[in-house]
Amino acid sequence: MIVLIILTNEEFIRFKKADPAVLETVYQEYKVKVFNFLMVKTGGNRDMSEEIFSETFISVIKSASSIKENRNIQGWLLQIANRRLMDNLRKKYRENAHDGDIIEDQPWEDRTQESIEEKEKINLINLAMDTIKPVYRQVLTMKYIDKKSQKDIADATGKSAKAVESLLNRARSALKKEMTKQSDYFEEVS
Amino acid sequence: MKNWIEDLTENDIEHLLEKTTSLEPVPETLDKSVLNMISSLPVEQQPEKIPFKDRVQAILPFRTVSLAVGLCTLLLLLVPLTVYFLPGILDISNGKIFTASALEVNGTVRVTRDGKTVHVMAGDTVLAGDSIVTGAGSSLYFRPRENVMIKTIENSTIEIENLGLEGNNPAVTIRLDEGVVLASVNDLPANSTVTIDAGSLKARVVGTRLLVSKNIGGQARVSVLHGKVIVVPEVSGESIMVTGKESVIIENSTVINQQMTPEDSEIFSRFKQESELSASLESSDQGTVAKLPTETKDSIEDTIKTEPVTRWHVKTIYTIPGDNGDRSVLGFVQSSESIVAQTSSRTVSLDRNGNKRWENIYGKEKSLLFMSVPVIGDKTLYLSSINRKLLLLDPDNGKEREIIDSLGDVTFGMKMQVYDTNIYMPFQAGIYTMSLESKILNREPLISISSPVSPLIDDTSIYIASFTDRSLTCYDLSGSMLWKANVDNRSFSSPVTYGSSIYHVDSGGVLYRFSKDGQLLAKGNIGSPCTSQLCVNGGSLYQLADDGSLYKISADSLVVTNLLVVDEKPDSDSYLHKQPVFIDETLCIGSDKGEIIVLDPGSGSVLHREQASKYAVTSLGNIGNNIYLTGTANGEIIVVKREVVTASI
Numbered sequence: 101m102i103v104l105i106i107l108t109n110e111e112f113i114r115f116k117k118a119d120p121a122v123l124e125t126v127y128q129e130y131k132v133k134v135f136n137f138l139m140v141k142t143g144g145n146r147d148m149s150e151e152i153f154s155e156t157f158i159s160v161i162k163s164a165s166s167i168k169e170n171r172n173i174q175g176w177l178l179q180i181a182n183r184r185l186m187d188n189l190r191k192k193y194r195e196n197a198h199d200g201d202i203i204e205d206q207p208w209e210d211r212t213q214e215s216i217e218e219k220e221k222i223n224l225i226n227l228a229m230d231t232i233k234p235v236y237r238q239v240l241t242m243k244y245i246d247k248k249s250q251k252d253i254a255d256a257t258g259k260s261a262k263a264v265e266s267l268l269n270r271a272r273s274a275l276k277k278e279m280t281k282q283s284d285y286f287e288e289v290s
Numbered sequence: 291m292k293n294w295i296e297d298l299t300e301n302d303i304e305h306l307l308e309k310t311t312s313l314e315p316v317p318e319t320l321d322k323s324v325l326n327m328i329s330s331l332p333v334e335q336q337p338e339k340i341p342f343k344d345r346v347q348a349i350l351p352f353r354t355v356s357l358a359v360g361l362c363t364l365l366l367l368l369v370p371l372t373v374y375f376l377p378g379i380l381d382i383s384n385g386k387i388f389t390a391s392a393l394e395v396n397g398t399v400r401v402t403r404d405g406k407t408v409h410v411m412a413g414d415t416v417l418a419g420d421s422i423v424t425g426a427g428s429s430l431y432f433r434p435r436e437n438v439m440i441k442t443i444e445n446s447t448i449e450i451e452n453l454g455l456e457g458n459n460p461a462v463t464i465r466l467d468e469g470v471v472l473a474s475v476n477d478l479p480a481n482s483t484v485t486i487d488a489g490s491l492k493a494r495v496v497g498t499r500l501l502v503s504k505n506i507g508g509q510a511r512v513s514v515l516h517g518k519v520i521v522v523p524e525v526s527g528e529s530i531m532v533t534g535k536e537s538v539i540i541e542n543s544t545v546i547n548q549q550m551t552p553e554d555s556e557i558f559s560r561f562k563q564e565s566e567l568s569a570s571l572e573s574s575d576q577g578t579v580a581k582l583p584t585e586t587k588d589s590i591e592d593t594i595k596t597e598p599v600t601r602w603h604v605k606t607i608y609t610i611p612g613d614n615g616d617r618s619v620l621g622f623v624q625s626s627e628s629i630v631a632q633t634s635s636r637t638v639s640l641d642r643n644g645n646k647r648w649e650n651i652y653g654k655e656k657s658l659l660f661m662s663v664p665v666i667g668d669k670t671l672y673l674s675s676i677n678r679k680l681l682l683l684d685p686d687n688g689k690e691r692e693i694i695d696s697l698g699d700v701t702f703g704m705k706m707q708v709y710d711t712n713i714y715m716p717f718q719a720g721i722y723t724m725s726l727e728s729k730i731l732n733r734e735p736l737i738s739i740s741s742p743v744s745p746l747i748d749d750t751s752i753y754i755a756s757f758t759d760r761s762l763t764c765y766d767l768s769g770s771m772l773w774k775a776n777v778d779n780r781s782f783s784s785p786v787t788y789g790s791s792i793y794h795v796d797s798g799g800v801l802y803r804f805s806k807d808g809q810l811l812a813k814g815n816i817g818s819p820c821t822s823q824l825c826v827n828g829g830s831l832y833q834l835a836d837d838g839s840l841y842k843i844s845a846d847s848l849v850v851t852n853l854l855v856v857d858e859k860p861d862s863d864s865y866l867h868k869q870p871v872f873i874d875e876t877l878c879i880g881s882d883k884g885e886i887i888v889l890d891p892g893s894g895s896v897l898h899r900e901q902a903s904k905y906a907v908t909s910l911g912n913i914g915n916n917i918y919l920t921g922t923a924n925g926e927i928i929v930v931k932r933e934v935v936t937a938s939i
Binding site for chain 2: 108118120123124127131132133135136139150153154157158161218221222223224225226229240241243244245246255256257258272275276279280283
């Protein structure tokens with residue numbers, strides 16, 4: 101897996117020592133992803149997402165020294181968020197002593213099954229975009245977000261139109277693979 | 291693969307990617323509370339708070355006492371050692387970070403701090419916890435206190451254990467793992483300690499002048515010139531007072547007292563001169579480097595042995611702002627007054643002191659992106675964008691004189707060439723020319739050839755390889771083909787000429803030597819793909835191959851020799867913008883790890899390896915007076931000054 105390394109080795113060492121400046125860098129980089137991940141996982145329960153979001157970053161600070169490698173901080177954060185969510189659900193289950201769907205307490209305002217699935221997919225594709233090769237990310241962004249034509253992309257990248265087409269094919273394929281990997285995070289708590 | 295993911299259509303992907311911009315932000319109050327939690331964490335006493343290159347000279351809170359306790363010089367010559375000085379316990383409990391300043395660095399000296407190893411330069415800060423290693427023929431002088439000088443000589447490893455306090459008293463503790471440490475202490479304040487901890491023997495300076503040595507066989511020796519020294523062998527744990535002109539030898543757990551040897555006397559005498567000289571070195575200010583005062587230097591030259599010392603000073607003169615991907619420096623073009631750096635979205639002009647003269651920001655917003663380095667001709671800066679626009683700028687102020695719709699663009703790694711009165715532009719459909727005088731771009735290519743690399747132009751001919759055609763073609767200056775030779779692979783680099791031959795390396799690493807009339811004279815193989823430009827000097831060719839090695843090739847026989855591994859895990863993309871260059875009769879190359887490497891082109895021996903950045907650096911340029919220029923993948927523009935001075939030894 102190609103991942104975005106946002107920390108230098110020196111910063112990574114500082115991160116492991118819970119250096120506030122580096123922690124803030126990591127927080128700013130991933131906060132939206134972690135928050136939206138929790139919103140999807142809790143079915144849109146904003147209060148629960150916010151609570152677990154805070155707990156996640158408390159855990160991050162406490163366990164920063166345990167992170168093994170600089171290559172997948174995003175995955176490490178999502179694992180922690182997942183664990184905090186699991187703990188929270190177990191706790192609530194025990195407290196309420198029933199088997200209900202706890203995360204339905206305060207659903208998204210427009211919550212429908214479709215919208216939840218849609219948000220999960222959006223999160224997945226967003227997480228996957230961060231982990232594919234930069235060149236794939238670039239062409240996918242140009243094509244589907246910036247709405248550039250194949251010719252414009254060819255002009256901008258100095259490649260032939262055919263090469264761009266081939267590159268887009270590979271990029272879509274890589275994106276799907278990464279979405280599959282990222283979906284594991286979503287399924288662990290199901 | 292999950293079924294629904296597998297079944298995603300292109301439209302689905304488009305739809306989802308469109309929606310990624312609609313992710314919910316973290317609620318403001320929550321965001322602030324987490325940020326407050328992070329910012330309220332205690333800041334560790336991390337050495338990285340004082341970066342190496344900042345050259346920050348911390349003002350040491352060391353009590354200066356006017357009463358001189360006496361000149362105390364401690365010389366330790368220890369190899370795998372058993373000498374112990376009274377240990378200075380690491381104690382920075384008052385929360386301050388104590389630092390030392392490196393006054394003089396000769397040769398290769400590396401410091402490891404928090405797992406990261408970099409070269410030490412004069413002016414750098416040395417911190418408690420640093421592990422310092424000196425290479426063969428190298429030495430480091432540093433000043434942990436205003437009146438304490440420490441020197442490590444070649445092949446030594448030390449660790450700075452304490453630069454702070456021991457209890458409430460100032461203390462310096464150096465742990466010597468291997469090699470030689472010399473210490474000179476003047477006017478040691480009362481209650482202060484300077485300790486060298488050598489593992490199994492301990493000693494402490496108590497206001498005296500002394501010399502301690504240890505040979506390879508495990509023998510530890512302490513010699514005292516003046517005053518007294520306490521030596522405590524670990525084996526007995528009992529203190530031994532050693533006084534003037536005496537030595538204590540500890541060998542095989544046996545302690546022997548004797549008169550100081552003539553060798554120690556000689557070592558001490560040399561060190562005394564040295565330490566007095568070093569004490570007179572100016573401490574470096576931020577961004578500057580310690581200099582040997584001229585008067586001092588002149589006064590000692592007649593009396594002591596001198597030898598030239600090369601010092602290297604690295605300075606980042608400018609960092610191009612922007613996102614990481616956008617600010618990677620592609621290369622430079624220089625005029626007599628300025629340096630112009632090019633990235634994919636910016637053109638930055640600096641004066642030779644590193645001050646920004648002007649900066650043009652292009653990028654996606656202006657639909658102007660660049661993948662090639664501009665050229666200067668007839669007081670005009672020419673930039674070829676990948677958006678098929680040719681920009682003509684005033685190099686003095688960056689103002690656009692003209693934007694021309696070109697019929698192609700200079701692609702990744704290629705370069706335009708200024709020759710005589712024309713610019714030759716390698717566009718996709720061929721070589722186009724523009725008159726420097728009229729600034730009119732010929733709408734028809736001078737030479738029609740698919741995807742040419744930068745042309746090699748001499749008085750009569752133009753030689754062109756292609757990264758789609760497997761050929762090397764020669765034309766006269768009017769564009770008529772003179773000859774064409776097949777090559778095994780497509781090409782990313784241009785041929786070079788030397789003597790009466792044309793040399794070329796294709797992308798497969800196959801070497802060719804042609805006569806100027808197109809006869810293949812010799813063929814060889816580097817054994818690795820090649821994207822970097824071949825370089826020629828003094829009967830030899832030099833090629834940085836995609837396997838990360840620098841190869842030397844005999845111009846006569848094409849016999850290939852591996853000179854040096856520049857990068858163990860090379861990024862061949864960066865090599866498109868990188869080639870070995872000759873500066874002051876040395877061969878210079880930048881590595882992906884940000885090193886500037888200077889080699890003897892004959893033997894391939896590394897004369898110097900300087901860590902200029904942590905990012906990949908471009909080809910080196912020479913801006914005169916032993917000043918090298920390079921750029922990095924992180925937008926840094928770096929000058930490296932090579933200074934040869936005569937210093938005492």
